[in-house]
Amino acid sequence: MSGARGATRRAGLPAALVAAALLSVATAFPTVARAQDPSTAAQRVRADSIRADSVLDARTTALSAELRCAVCQGISIQESPSALAQEMRAVVKDQLRAGRTPDEVKDYFVSKYGEWILLQPRAHGLNLVLLYLAPALLLLGGAALLVFVVRRWTTAAPGQTPAE
Amino acid sequence: MNWRRALVAALFAAPVIGLFAWGMTRDPKYIPSPLPGREGPTFALEVFAPGVPPIARPAGDTISLAAFRGQIVVVNFWASWCLACRDEHADLSATALRYAGQPVQFVGVLYMDQIEPALRWITEMGGQTYPSVNDPRSRAAIDYGLYGVPETFILDAQGRVAHKQTGPISAGLLTHLVDSLLVAAGASDTAASAPTAGTVSP
Numbered sequence: 001m002s003g004a005r006g007a008t009r010r011a012g013l014p015a016a017l018v019a020a021a022l023l024s025v026a027t028a029f030p031t032v033a034r035a036q037d038p039s040t041a042a043q044r045v046r047a048d049s050i051r052a053d054s055v056l057d058a059r060t061t062a063l064s065a066e067l068r069c070a071v072c073q074g075i076s077i078q079e080s081p082s083a084l085a086q087e088m089r090a091v092v093k094d095q096l097r098a099g100r101t102p103d104e105v106k107d108y109f110v111s112k113y114g115e116w117i118l119l120q121p122r123a124h125g126l127n128l129v130l131l132y133l134a135p136a137l138l139l140l141g142g143a144a145l146l147v148f149v150v151r152r153w154t155t156a157a158p159g160q161t162p163a164e
Numbered sequence: 165m166n167w168r169r170a171l172v173a174a175l176f177a178a179p180v181i182g183l184f185a186w187g188m189t190r191d192p193k194y195i196p197s198p199l200p201g202r203e204g205p206t207f208a209l210e211v212f213a214p215g216v217p218p219i220a221r222p223a224g225d226t227i228s229l230a231a232f233r234g235q236i237v238v239v240n241f242w243a244s245w246c247l248a249c250r251d252e253h254a255d256l257s258a259t260a261l262r263y264a265g266q267p268v269q270f271v272g273v274l275y276m277d278q279i280e281p282a283l284r285w286i287t288e289m290g291g292q293t294y295p296s297v298n299d300p301r302s303r304a305a306i307d308y309g310l311y312g313v314p315e316t317f318i319l320d321a322q323g324r325v326a327h328k329q330t331g332p333i334s335a336g337l338l339t340h341l342v343d344s345l346l347v348a349a350g351a352s353d354t355a356a357s358a359p360t361a362g363t364v365s366p
Contacts, residue, residue, distance in 0.1 A: 071312065073192075084310075114196050
């Protein structure tokens with residue numbers, strides 16, 4: 001209570017005093033900042049490394065989402081909480097940090113687990129035929145069939161439908 | 165006309181049904197390993213379970229696979245929480261001892277486990293004749309494309325993966341594989357005497 005009362009009493013201090021105090025702080029600040037230059041540089045470096053870390057994290061996350069968890073059913077190592085998936089994410093991160101490209105990291109996992117480890121199969125060989133070309137060919141075939149059938153119906157219609 | 169329609173429908177349905185039928189015969193959990201025929205990944209890991217003489221290695225030693233070049237190496241990944249590992253343990257232990265003095269090395273690699281329960285497990289199982297190393301960050305396991313335990317890899321004298329066994333391995337299969345690799349190694353270089361002890365590198 002007495003403290004509060006003291007504070008209200010002190011609030012009546014001359015405004016000039018307060019202004020002088022603020023001014024001195026303001027003028028002192030640049031010298032303080034200059035004096036701390038090395039530490040701000042260090043902070044900048046730290047900020048850079050944090051940014052680099054978050055970039056690395058983002059790259060790790062993106063790549064991990066493309067790799068299959070070996071002990072799960074159809075989910076990526078990014079989604080899996082399993083211990084092996086966690087270690088595999090650590091391997092991804094280590095290799096990216098070491099300067100390997102995402103494709104090189106994928107190649108590493110493919111050399112260990114086979115192409116099975118990639119959630120999205122690569123477009124070559126049998127994959128290319130079965131997975132990427134076959135649907136397109138089937139679609140085209142279906143469209144051709146549809147065109148053929150519809151044309152036959154429409155041309156046959158005038159002569160045959162009345163007879164029915 | 166209906167029989168023609170049925171024929172066309174059957175013609176389209178047959179390959180689809182065939183594909184599904186073929187799919188039913190496959191184990192969705194089976195992952196074909198690209199490792200057999202390739203050079204086995206090497207590792208250098210610390211021994212935590214020494215095994216028994218004459219094939220023991222002191223705990224704390226580092227077993228380096230690269231140092232076993234010229235020998236047949238059986239690498240068995242196991243864990244104390246793994247039930248199937250119990251089935252193969254006696255076979256592995258006995259077979260390892262049978263090859264003592266020959267250019268054959270057995271190494272157990274602990275997978276996703278702690279040393280205390282692993283040592284307890286070994287005691288519970290009546291001991292392990294060959295040394296086991298710990299793989300705390302699973303790097304060796306991932307290098308070997310592991311997706312479960314037990315898995316056993318048999319490396320030939322050139323360090324290539326000659327066989328990968330998923331699930332428990334029997335003494336019969338193990339002996340057959342190691343014997344045939346010994347014969348192959350003997351045929352390829354009869355003059356060279358294979359080193360009998362692995363290396364110790366801190």
